Amino acid sequence: MRRRGPISDFLQLRVAGAPAKGLTAWLTAALRDAIATGRLTPGAGLPPTRVLAGELGVSRGVVVQAYQRLADEGLVTARTGAGSMVERRPVGTPGTRSRDRRITLGVGRLPLAPDDTIDLDLSPGVPDLSAFPRAAWLRAERAVLGRVTGSELGYGDPGGSPRLRAELVAWLGRVRGVRAEPDDVIVCAGVAQGLALLAQVLRAEGVEEIGVEDPGSLGARDQLAFWGMRTPGVPVDEQGLRADLLDPLRAVLITPAHQFPTGVVLSPERRRALLSWDGLIVEDDYDAEHRYDRAPVAALQGSAPERVAYLGSVSKSLAPGMRLGWLIAPRGLQAPLLAAKHAADLGNPGLPQLVLAELLANGDYERHLRAVRGRQRRRRDALLAALREHLPQARVTGIAAGLHVLVTFDEEIPDTFLAATAAAHGVRLQALGLHRQEAGPSGLVLGYAAHPPDRLAEAAARLGRAFSPLLRRPEP
Secondary structure: OOOOOHHHHHOOHHHHOOOOOHHHHHHHHHHHHHHHHOOOOOOOEOOHHHHHHHHHHOOOHHHHHHHHHHHHHHEEEOOOOOOOEOOOOOOOOEEEEEOOEEEEOEEEEOOOOOOOOEEEEOOOOOOHHHOHHHHHHHHHHHHHHHOOOOHHHHHOOOOOHHHHHHHHHHHHHHHHOOOOOOOHHHOOOOOHHHHHHHHHHHHOOOOOOOOEEOOOHHHHHHHHOOOOOOEEEEEOOOOEEEEEHOOOOOOOEEEOOOOOOOOOHHHHHHHHHHHHOOOOOEEEEOOOEEOOOOOOOOHHHOOOOEEEEEEEHHHHHHOHHHHOEEHHHHHHHHHHHHHHHHHOOOOOOOOHHHHHHHHHHHHHHHHHHHHHHHHHHHHHHHHHHHHHHOOOOOEEOOOEEOOOEEEEOOOOHHHHHHHHHHHOOOOOOEHHHHHHHOOOOOOHHHOOOOHHHHHHHHHHHHHHHHHHHHHHOOOO
């Protein structure tokens, strides 16, 4: 049915009520509300930017920027010849109701879907999925399909595509200082599978426990526990893992370049102490691509390849749904790891490996990372500025790299209570205590990669309203 009257009337847009400054934020919020309330449904086309700008009496640039912000949130997509269309409704709006599904992994329960009270999810570890390089991926996929051989579509080597392994070794050697040969690489379904393979092989060799950072990733602990490994905690302080407390352990899992969740970097002194320890070091280089205010710290693996099992993936650089990662283990472990990988799934799917190899070879992957780093730095800066404005009592650390920050306060308010208070205001974040094994200072872990600056500012404003009654005002 055709609409009568201007499009702006149908969308209930009244520019007269908009602030004199901030027209883009006003229009973005109004269109987001129209999508959330169902006035614009998935598949519906948005008005052409010139038409809507003319009806509202604003510059076309305001509309273009608003559409781009909605695209950044994954609510809108631009299609050649079809204009901008609504892709989906915001999480937590009527009509998108979903159960809080949970999966039990060892000793923990991890939420897999948001509940209906949250519309700003600042969970750490979630990348900007709207930034996935679709055009570059499609070009690379076409190039690969144009020359792929029959043998490359067969079962192949369980360790992965030879071309991808060669490209990964070149890339990781250049940007992370990793020392390896292509045959040292095992392509796996993300870091999670790499941990699973290591756990199985270590248990077969009589190693039944692996030290983990405390605080450290709950997900990693649960993954290891599922495969029967005990995970005693090793304290982390402002210099990183307490390497002097590793004995009598025979293996340890560590995130040295940007510790999760505190964000600290392993100090040179601790790094030397760790490398002088004679156990197996499992290095999770989970967000090595995201560096903003300092030069990247080289991977530990390059200093001791015979004692470090190096893990990485494209989960934070492309998308976790790609399920593409790599494990570079000491050569004494490679044969049993390959056998475990073969038994698990015969090897990763071939075509995505070849496409990733093409992106690495033609430079598109590196260009994508540069663009994403710029975008994430702007988002981080927006969150920091908004926290300074709305929550001046907060201390924010771990900001030089990664996709999350740690927020602490002088008051020792239980972080589980703070997280529940934030959720009541529509903001999901994680309590630091969720990642602790032993009691310690409370804190909140905030991810910023998945939201544009205006939404991060809104999240900080909500946190200010939620927490300010609980906190002392800072001294003037």
